[in-house]
Amino acid sequence: AQSVTQLDSQVPVFEEAPVELRCNYSSSVSVYLFWYVQYPNQGLQLLLKYLSGSTLVKGINGFEAEFNKSQTSFHLRKPSVHISDTAEYFCAVSDQGSSASKIIFGSGTRLSIRP
Amino acid sequence: GAVVSQHPSWVICKSGTSVKIECRSLDFQATTMFWYRQFPKQSLMLMATSNEGSKATYEQGVEKDKFLINHASLTLSTLTVTSAHPEDSSFYICSAREGGARNTEAFFGQGTRLTVV
Numbered sequence: 013a014q015s016v017t018q019l020d021s022q023v024p025v026f027e028e029a030p031v032e033l034r035c036n037y038s039s040s041v042s043v044y045l046f047w048y049v050q051y052p053n054q055g056l057q058l059l060l061k062y063l064s065g066s067t068l069v070k071g072i073n074g075f076e077a078e079f080n081k082s083q084t085s086f087h088l089r090k091p092s093v094h095i096s097d098t099a100e101y102f103c104a105v106s107d108q109g110s111s112a113s114k115i116i117f118g119s120g121t122r123l124s125i126r127p
Numbered sequence: 128g129a130v131v132s133q134h135p136s137w138v139i140c141k142s143g144t145s146v147k148i149e150c151r152s153l154d155f156q157a158t159t160m161f162w163y164r165q166f167p168k169q170s171l172m173l174m175a176t177s178n179e180g181s182k183a184t185y186e187q188g189v190e191k192d193k194f195l196i197n198h199a200s201l202t203l204s205t206l207t208v209t210s211a212h213p214e215d216s217s218f219y220i221c222s223a224r225e226g227g228a229r230n231t232e233a234f235f236g237q238g239t240r241l242t243v244v
Contacts (some may be wrong), residue, residue, distance in 0.1 A: 055237040112159045117171045
């Protein structure tokens with residue numbers, strides 16, 4: 013079974029500062045990894061995903077993440093944040109088995125941007 | 128990207144009544160659909176996984192007789208909360224995944240906020 017740990021429940025940063033949201037996963041099989049963003053009272057929007065190949069993945073809104081197999085991590089980064097990035101961010105994992113493979117979410121990290 | 132439409136976006140119902148939530152994949156065939164529940168300021172907890180034409184597989188601790196899931200077609204799954212109680216008030220989110228080579232990513236609906244009074 014897979015599991016995801018997001019180490020930080022809240023991350024406050026100043027506008028235009030860089031940010032890193034941490035994610036570690038556990039799995040005995042090969043996985044797909046995802047980062048989603050959720051704005052209040054809305055569903056989830058995919059920021060980026062790692063399927064295979066290059067370990068550095070670029071997503072929407074200037075976000076990127078790096079897959080590190082040895083450290084079982086998939087940390088999300090942005091070099092300069094904006095007020096509009098204030099939201100809840102979820103890391104998720106799914107094994108590569110089939111379309112029925114579960115997508116398991118981490119506990120989420122609330123990113124708050126200070127002007 | 129693929130679109131998943133969830134309806135209604137919010138609903139208020141009286142205690143003891145049943146509520147049905149629909150999840151539709153608009154431009155792809157969803158071999159698998161997932162239903163999640165999210166409490167305020169918490170993560171998404173998987174309730175069940177359904178494959179078209181089969182019975183849903185429920186996660187441990189989820190009452191299958193209370194949360195009825197139907198996945199009768201490749202574009203529609205429904206979640207019915209039966210005999211709803213205030214503790215069932217929550218944000219419910221569905222997601223859908225296409226089968227075959229495009230089965231890497233699941234697409235999410237916009238969620239349904241259920242309030243039971």
